[in-house]
Amino acid sequence: MSSARLSGVGVSSGRASGPVVRVAEPLGEPPAEPVPTDVAAEAARIRPAADVVAERLFDRAARATGDAKAVLETTAAMAADPALLGQAEKLVAEQQLPAARAVHQAAAGFITALEAAGGYMAERARDVQDVRDRLVAELLGVAPPGVPDLASPSVLVARDLAPADTAGLDPAKVLALVTEEGGPTSHTAILARALGIPAVVACRGVLASDAAALLVDGDTGVVQASDGTVRAAHVAGKAEWNGVGVLRDGYRVKVLGNVGSPADAVAAAAAGAEGVGLFRTEFCFLSSTQEPTVEDQRAAYAAVLAPFAGKPVVVRTLDAGADKPLAFLEPDPEPNPALGVRGLRVAFDRPDVLDRQLEAIALAAKDSGADVSVMAPMVATAAEAAWFVERARKAGIERAGVMIEVPAAALVAREILAVVDFVSLGTNDLAQYTFAADRQVGAVAALNDPWQPALLRLVQLVGEAGTALGKPVGVCGEAAADPLLACVLTGLGVTSLSMNHTALAGVGAKLASTSFDLCQLAARGALGAADPASAKLAARAPH
Numbered sequence: 001m002s003s004a005r006l007s008g009v010g011v012s013s014g015r016a017s018g019p020v021v022r023v024a025e026p027l028g029e030p031p032a033e034p035v036p037t038d039v040a041a042e043a044a045r046i047r048p049a050a051d052v053v054a055e056r057l058f059d060r061a062a063r064a065t066g067d068a069k070a071v072l073e074t075t076a077a078m079a080a081d082p083a084l085l086g087q088a089e090k091l092v093a094e095q096q097l098p099a100a101r102a103v104h105q106a107a108a109g110f111i112t113a114l115e116a117a118g119g120y121m122a123e124r125a126r127d128v129q130d131v132r133d134r135l136v137a138e139l140l141g142v143a144p145p146g147v148p149d150l151a152s153p154s155v156l157v158a159r160d161l162a163p164a165d166t167a168g169l170d171p172a173k174v175l176a177l178v179t180e181e182g183g184p185t186s187h188t189a190i191l192a193r194a195l196g197i198p199a200v201v202a203c204r205g206v207l208a209s210d211a212a213a214l215l216v217d218g219d220t221g222v223v224q225a226s227d228g229t230v231r232a233a234h235v236a237g238k239a240e241w242n243g244v245g246v247l248r249d250g251y252r253v254k255v256l257g258n259v260g261s262p263a264d265a266v267a268a269a270a271a272g273a274e275g276v277g278l279f280r281t282e283f284c285f286l287s288s289t290q291e292p293t294v295e296d297q298r299a300a301y302a303a304v305l306a307p308f309a310g311k312p313v314v315v316r317t318l319d320a321g322a323d324k325p326l327a328f329l330e331p332d333p334e335p336n337p338a339l340g341v342r343g344l345r346v347a348f349d350r351p352d353v354l355d356r357q358l359e360a361i362a363l364a365a366k367d368s369g370a371d372v373s374v375m376a377p378m379v380a381t382a383a384e385a386a387w388f389v390e391r392a393r394k395a396g397i398e399r400a401g402v403m404i405e406v407p408a409a410a411l412v413a414r415e416i417l418a419v420v421d422f423v424s425l426g427t428n429d430l431a432q433y434t435f436a437a438d439r440q441v442g443a444v445a446a447l448n449d450p451w452q453p454a455l456l457r458l459v460q461l462v463g464e465a466g467t468a469l470g471k472p473v474g475v476c477g478e479a480a481a482d483p484l485l486a487c488v489l490t491g492l493g494v495t496s497l498s499m500n501h502t503a504l505a506g507v508g509a510k511l512a513s514t515s516f517d518l519c520q521l522a523a524r525g526a527l528g529a530a531d532p533a534s535a536k537l538a539a540r541a542p543h
């Protein structure tokens with residue numbers, strides 16, 4: 001594509017350019033063919049390959065610090081484990097398997113045994129998988145799967161990234177992220193924004209491109225070949241905001257932060273968040289293979305709550321499933337995970353897990369001094385909402401609410417609000433389910449546009465229900481991060497807006513420049529529009 005421009009959806013602001021590093025696709029099980037002609041020679045390839053892998057990992061360990069260093073040293077030692085290598089050599093000799101297949105098969109035995117042992121041992125199964133994949137890649141002469149160790153600042157190109165991989169990216173090394181697939185409200189996009197890494201998703205053709213360097217514009221979604229000069233992200237100038245969500249006529253709309261880690265919480269507090277409207281607790285445990293103990297959860301939550309002592313924080317209970325799988329809450333295989341057992345639905349099968357989490361949240365609230373409420377994800381009916389509220393109260397948590405992110409819940413918002421203290425609109429999922437458009441699929445990204453009038457009409461229903469019952473209605477989906485849309489949402493009756501820390505000042509400043517009358521005018525215009533572009537135009541007219 002040397003001169004071609006590719007276009008995707010810009011999901012994390014900023015422009016950056018630099019050399020491309022591609023994330024290799026996962027390796028499947030290597031083939032059992034061809035049968036090696038010289039089994040002794042084939043078996044003899046395994047130890048030198050293991051030496052190369054171990055040396056690379058020790059090299060990385062030498063450059064790392066803290067936990068990362070310890071993990072890399074353990075993994076390097078595992079790569080040279082004589083038990084694993086001996087078993088693989090035996091399989092080559094006895095079953096005439098190619099070396100790569102033999103390593104895969106030998107590792108499978110170890111992985112099964114570790115998983116069966118549970119606890120700490122089960123955590124090690126993931127390390128064996130990692131070593132296995134590196135060894136297999138070395139023997140096949142291909143790049144190891146996953147995000148590579150970046151020696152210098154680079155633009156990462158991938159088909160898509162798992163949330164756990166994205167969460168582990170180092171913003172000092174990753175200049176920008178471009179994915180062939182993925183949607184604007186996918187968790188990969190949300191995490192890239194939290195890390196401040198410019199990102200473009202649904203960029204068709206980027207995997208096929210042979211450009212050695214790319215210029216990425218996370219605002220326009222344009223990706224083009226560049227000369228390889230490294231230019232760091234340039235984030236648009238900061239808006240002036242005094243940290244209080246208030247319109248120029250004095251109308252109050254709380255401006256809150258979305259967080260998933262202690263670093264997010266510190267950044268949100270520093271950017272002036274009045275509290276937290278969404279703490280995604282599942283982000284604390286994306287790599288855990290076992291359910292964290294109550295004490296582990298208590299410590300993890302307290303670390304995120306600490307910067308908000310004395311301020312309101314809405315802690316969302318685990319939203320496991322679909323694109324945020326948690327190994328310890330894996331459902332049976334489902335044809336449509338986004339429509340399956342995720343969010344609160346997991347808790348119906350495993351109420352004990354929810355109760356332990358609520359206990360940990362109550363303890364962390366006391367430890368941190370934050371004014372904590374809890375909220376359940378993926379609620380579809382008022383009965384589900386009532387079930388959750390009762391459990392939260394039993395755990396000693398006074399204020400309990402639910403997300404409105406399933407169209408059915410928006411339609412019965414009054415009934416739901418009658419049994420909860422507050423609701424918060426998850427516009428990412430609400431759009432996904434309203435338009436039957438998977439938020440992870442780039443091809444349907446246009447439907448997942450929060451300016452879609454159909455989505456706004458559902459928000460209107462919930463806003464009206466909140467006003468009628470005198471209960472708070474928040475928005476914590478990505479819609480809240482768009483300053484103009486924030487005005488529309490306010491006009492629709494939304495009482496708090498929760499967003500990534502980078503969006504706080506822009507939204508706060510925009511709200512300070514408008515009035516409730518203008519917000520209502522903008523909302524009426526957007527609701528009556530035929531499509532997202534005209535909705536935006538209509539909202540801009542009074543602003």
Ligand SMILES: C=C(OP(=O)(O)O)C(=O)O
Pocket residue numbers: 278280319405425426427428429430476477478
């Ligand atoms: C805020 C939301 O929750 P999540 O993005 O974590 O699914 C949403 O769906 O809008």
Ligand SMILES: [Mg+2]
Pocket residue numbers: 377405426428429
């Ligand atoms: Mg959601």
